[in-house]
Amino acid sequence: MTSEISFTKGHGTENDFVLVADPDGSWNPDAALVAAICDRRAGLGGDGLIRAVRTAAAPDAAALAGQAEWFMDYRNADGSIAEMCGNGVRVFAEFLLRGGFLPAGAGDGDWFPVATRAGLKRLRREADGSWTADMGPWSLTGGRRALADGSDALVQVHGLDGVARPALSVDLGNPHTVVALPHAAELEAADLTRAPEVQPVPPHGTNVELVVPVDVLDVDGDGDPDVGDIAMRVHERGSGETRSCGTGACAAALATRAWAGEGAPDVWRVRVPGGRLVVTVGAGSSLAEGTVWLSGPARLVATGTFRLPA
Ligand SMILES: N[C@@H](CCC[C@H](N)C(=O)O)C(=O)O
Numbered sequence: 481m482t483s484e485i486s487f488t489k490g491h492g493t494e495n496d497f498v499l500v501a502d503p504d505g506s507w508n509p510d511a512a513l514v515a516a517i518c519d520r521r522a523g524l525g526g527d528g529l530i531r532a533v534r535t536a537a538a539p540d541a542a543a544l545a546g547q548a549e550w551f552m553d554y555r556n557a558d559g560s561i562a563e564m565c566g567n568g569v570r571v572f573a574e575f576l577l578r579g580g581f582l583p584a585g586a587g588d589g590d591w592f593p594v595a596t597r598a599g600l601k602r603l604r605r606e607a608d609g610s611w612t613a614d615m616g617p618w619s620l621t622g623g624r625r626a627l628a629d630g631s632d633a634l635v636q637v638h639g640l641d642g643v644a645r646p647a648l649s650v651d652l653g654n655p656h657t658v659v660a661l662p663h664a665a666e667l668e669a670a671d672l673t674r675a676p677e678v679q680p681v682p683p684h685g686t687n688v689e690l691v692v693p694v695d696v697l698d699v700d701g702d703g704d705p706d707v708g709d710i711a712m713r714v715h716e717r718g719s720g721e722t723r724s725c726g727t728g729a730c731a732a733a734l735a736t737r738a739w740a741g742e743g744a745p746d747v748w749r750v751r752v753p754g755g756r757l758v759v760t761v762g763a764g765s766s767l768a769e770g771t772v773w774l775s776g777p778a779r780l781v782a783t784g785t786f787r788l789p790a
Pocket residue numbers: 495528556561562563564565566567568654655687716717718719722724725726727728
């Protein structure tokens with residue numbers, strides 16, 4: 481039985497992860513062990529644990545065998561399983577590359593595939609060392625039907641005025657609920673030590689993003705706004721408040737774009753407490769569904785061994 485594991489610690493805009501290479505899928509930690517590893521006082525600490533398993537050895541990726549060599553097994557800090565992690569998949573790509581699990585130069589100017597529970601994602605390494613993830617399909621899941629104001633849910637955020645706010649549900653392979661706040665002061669005042677209360681209650685839980693519009697820029701100078709700028713905080717399902725969330729940044733940008741309506745930008749800068757991400761909506765996307773890319777840093781900061789609790 482394994483008594484210790486080799487790990488790498490990494491983060492993407494301070495959304496931090498413990499990464500473990502398990503090529504043959506022989507180490508399958510239960511929820512309690514994942515939570516112990518992610519514990520910031522008694523363990524290594526992390527918003528999540530990422531296991532790198534060869535797709536051929538990963539039952540959860542059976543449908544993708546032959547399409548990607550590696551499967552990203554993502555677990556939240558409480559040990560729950562998540563379908564996808566946008567910051568995590570960039571850090572995963574850096575981990576595979578630096579660990580020699582991919583041919584040298586993989587991702588440079590070209591895409592390579594990664595299997596996730598939310599399907600196949602493609603990764604590309606940019607000249608500055610950051611990564612772009614082709615996050616694949618997204619959709620507004622509530623159909624913007626339930627309420628007349630372009631929302632499909634109500635969210636009560638602790639620490640504000642007690643009023644339930646309209647929100648929009650976005651599926652990025654994992655579930656998100658985005659709430660627009662009018663002022664940066666409200667974004668700061670929100671108490672995310674407790675999960676915001678979402679109605680109707682999402683069947684599989686949800687990540688909740690609070691978003692404030694900052695600016696709309698005409699970067700190419702043609703008179704039309706082409707880059708949106710928003711600020712976001714997030715309460716993640718299974719992890720609590722984190723300093724960034726990649727799928728959350730995509731959801732926040734896509735919800736803001738939907739609220740803005742036709743003519744809204746397809747490129748969004750998303751400010752999060754841990755840095756900045758760029759979200760690019762795929763060509764041919766409508767306001768309600770399409771594809772999306774996520775760009776941002778991926779940093780590996782430590783390696784070591786962790787003694788597993790007896
Ligand atoms: N931080 C991640 C999302 C991780 C999973 C999420 N908490 C969930 O349960 O869906 C990201 O960067 O996307």
